[in-house]
Amino acid sequence: MSGHKLLFSGLKLWTSGRSSWISRLNDGINERGKASFSSCSPKVCIVGSGPAGFYTAQHLIKARQDVQVDIFERLPIPFGLVRFGVAPDHPEVKNVINTFTQTAKHSRCSFYGNVNVGKDVSVKELQQAYHAVVLSYGAEGxxxxxxxxxxxxxxxxxxxxxxxxxxxxxxxxxxxxxxxxxxxxxxxxxxxxxxxxxxxxxxxxxxxxxxxxxxxxxxxxxxxxxxxxxxxxxxxxxxxxxxxxxxxxxxxxxxxxxxxxxxxxxxxxxxxxxxxxxxxxxxxxxxxxxxxxxxxxxxxxxxxxxxxxxxxxxxxxxxxxxxxxxxxxxxxxxxxxxxxxxxxxxxxxxxxxxxxxxxxxxxxxxKSLPIDPSVPFDSSKAIVPNNLGRVQQAAGLYCSGWLKTGPTGVIATTMNNSFDTARSLMEDMDSGTLDVSVAKPGSQSICALLEKRGVKPVVFSDWEKIDSEETRRGEAIGKPREKLLTVEEMLQVARK
Known part of the structure; x- marks a missing residue:
């Protein structure tokens, strides 16, 4: 089946109301006051929920009042190297999580964990559903x-x-x-x-x-x-x-x-x-x-x-x-x-x-690794070739963070580089280089595709259940948190 047909069938599945999970997710979005599918709102998808992903999202949401941002993450939990790279005895560095949480809870931002882009859904499918796709999945090699x-x-x-x-x-x-x-x-x-x-x-x-x-x-x-x-x-x-x-x-x-x-x-x-x-x-x-x-x-x-x-x-x-x-x-x-x-x-x-x-x-x-055959990748530099975050020879595709620059600098460096990518994206919207006049279905079609493929995303309120459980376990033994160590256990807690 072609990507367009998949999107159409996915959209049809969404609107039919046959899926209790999708209905629940949709209800949650409405309760939280999220803007519904409309022709005038630019939709941006960010792949990766580490500092680069969240800083890109933060800048986009602040810079433009109508943009809707969806963040997709392979793990059920957000924050990337802030959680998995910062030393345990540097808790002050992790305070940036508070800022990222505010972004994730913004009415025009949604988090979808447990979604492996390149496997569960392709970059091309994301490009069909969104006006722009920003790759911010870091360097895991x-x-x-x-x-x-x-x-x-x-x-x-x-x-x-x-x-x-x-x-x-x-x-x-x-x-x-x-x-x-x-x-x-x-x-x-x-x-x-x-x-x-x-x-x-x-x-x-x-x-x-x-x-x-x-x-x-x-x-x-x-x-x-x-x-x-x-x-x-x-x-x-x-x-x-x-x-x-x-x-x-x-x-x-x-x-x-x-x-x-x-x-x-x-x-x-x-x-x-x-x-x-x-x-x-x-x-x-x-x-x-x-x-x-x-x-x-x-x-x-x-x-x-x-x-x-x-x-x-x-x-x-x-x-x-x-x-x-x-x-x-x-x-x-x-x-x-x-x-x-x-x-x-x-x-x-x-x-x-x-x-x-x-x-x-x-x-x-x-070092960064390629995510999808459709995305240009420079193997010698282990980056996606780009000009100020615009992926070369790939209209509507952007990158930020270590995938853009290579693994250099501290969190503040990543913040500035991600803001730069967001600015490039905004310039392209304003100049018409990126056409945002055509309606795009965004997460509606992608969530329908994922459900069809048996993939159940973890939304931010699900992550908050994991966060509460880890904090509870930590307090019991005098630690700030005791992390869940397997994806299976994370999903179990998230779906209680």
Whole structure:
């Protein structure tokens, strides 16, 4: 059956009133005062409910009083990396969820979870039902290290490791072995420092966060006492921010263990770097080279755990144990820098060193994956090719967030990039490049298609049931929430 026929039959199914679920959803929309299907309201569909999706929706709703926005999400729960990427001990970063909730509850916005775009419904079907489709589904793939041994037991991507302790359903069974003494993290960005901090944090700190119970129990039994955070370039090129570094420096029961030689020439180079970078590097220098005061010396002497940056190192091979079953160490190439500042390149010296470790976590970046054969995708850059959020050679199709730019920046960066995409979309509506004069059925036809295919979306009020249940479970054990860990359990709670 063609897409047009499917839409027509879907619309007919909707209006016939044969479906109790669709009738209930329609009633809910009317009760909440949502605008009904009309010829004059532009309809925009957003794929993905992380920060990029919600910020795009927020800007569209504020900028134009007649636009209706539907957000589709693969999981039954919203908020993407705010829920699954932000460290459990950074609850303040998650406050943005309050803003996203206001957007989701707006009379001209609807959330449809448990809908896998590209599988349950195609992008082309969405384009037929909406005036514009914005792809904001983020970066759920892993960048490969590209060295022998990376498939050994004991090697994980930071994305999966973070997903495990944050309750991402498809990472639930990761069960990392934390029985070794030394862990090596490849990469020196904020995610790498988040992972190091979680591995070394005292149990009393973690038990008061929303970290999952299985992860909390595993970390309570962890034998890891030393975490090396490895980067291919030097201190001036480190990718973390000062906030994350300060948290490592002040982490209870830990002490830093730096290599003084890594900081040669850094003081002289500081006069030419921007202020934020200068402050970050000065804190590193102080931590690495200065003799601490008496109180800090005493604190470090009592510490049972160690963290350290290792600069000018690139992975060459993950070394196996005698049975060739699991990780026993990592071989690192020793680099030197060519050039200076942000543009400095790491060049191999030909020397290597081996480090014994039982856990290797690769934090070298996330990457986006193609969603649908009809959507252009640049495999080398792992982005959808676009011009200010307008997908190239695809009228009416837009993108925002990491899918648009690659995995860079913090939530504020994503906010600005998503607002830019929304502005591009508004410009196209205003100029007539995007024709919004023709009536589009929007969620009416898509929900009918989904019902025909046996897919039951989770609406925002259903998510609020999950939210209440998680909060209730958390309060019972002194945590802000205890996350549901399987899609099945989420759906069960949502449909009570």
């Amino acid at each position: 892993n960048r490969s290290i590209g060295v022998p041994g990376e498939d050994l037991a004991g090697v994980y991507s930071a994305k999966d490791f973070v997903g495990w302790y944050n309750g991402l359903p498809n990472c639930r069974e990761l069960c990392p072995d934390l029985s070794c003494e030394t862990a090596v993290i490849l990469g020196q960005g904020n995610v790498a420092l988040d992972v190091a901090r979680i591995l070394l944090s005292p149990f009393d700190i973690l038990k008061k966060t929303d970290i999952t119970q299985p992860a909390l129990e595993a970390l309570a039994e962890s034998q890891i006492r030393r975490v090396l955070i490895v980067g291919r370039r030097g201190p001036i090129q480190v990718a973390c921010t000062i906030k994350e570094l300060r948290e490592m420096v002040n982490l209870p029961d830990t002490r830093p263990e730096m290599v003084a030689a890594d900081f040669e020439g850094v003081t002289e180079a500081l006069k030419d770097v921007p202020r934020p970078r200068k402050r970050l590097t000065e804190l590193m220098l102080k931590t690495a080279l200065e003799i601490p005061g008496e109180k800090e010396q005493e604190r470090r002497a009592k510490a049972s755990r160690i963290w350290a940056f290792r600069f000018f190192r690139s992975p060459v091979e993950i070394l196996a144990d005698l049975e060739h079953n699991r990780t026993a160490g990592i071989r690192l190439a020793i680099n030197r820098l060519e050039g200076s500042g942000e543009g400095a390149r790491a060049v191999l010296t030909g020397e290597v060193e081996d480090v014994s470790c039982g856990l290797v976590i690769s934090s070298i970046g996330y």
